[in-house]
Amino acid sequence: GAVVSQHPSWVICKSGTSVKIECRSLDFQATTMFWYRQFPKQSLMLMATSNEGSKATYEQGVEKDKFLINHASLTLSTLTVTSAHPEDSSFYICSAFFGGHEQYFGPGTRLTVT
């Protein structure tokens, strides 16, 4: 079946630096990918919808200048957390649909900002 991968699986960065997280669809092309954030013991929160070749659509309350999303190809979407702060520490998960009802999720990236 379709597989979605994320890189890195975990990252530690210093406050004020930027971090890029990659989300790849390995078997199929994905015109749309989704980015979620999950804090400990909480549910997933949809951050934005990433559209290939166009600007991402951000959910209310998500700063688009802080969380830069680029969907440069049908198999790659990237999320860049700019000027990261400790409160940005979270589990970031991407997902994609491949034409059916089932949504495929990546394994997640754990970001720790010190």
Add this chain to the structure above:
Amino acid sequence: DAKTTQPNSMESNEEEPVHLPCNHSTISGTDYIHWYRQLPSQGPEYVIHGLTSNVNNRMASLAIAEDRKSSTLILHRATLRDAAVYYCILRDGFGDMRFGAGTRLTVKP
């Protein structure tokens, strides 16, 4: 968005059936009922989905009430590997998917 209500947690014994309920009284006619589960430190994985009729697959069964205001995910024989947070989600056609709090299932040996 139509919302779902699930119990915060449930417990089951290994090799026994588990019935996970979900209420969705404001469901619309075009909402599909989806179930996903999330193991610790992993991304969610698809379990099952349905619209009006009951559904079965290799992982589970989905029983949908006649008025569609509630549904039940059935794991026929729980194993320790089924311990996870189970999310019941309503999705309008092929729109985006928003997660509620889910039910944390504990399976006791």
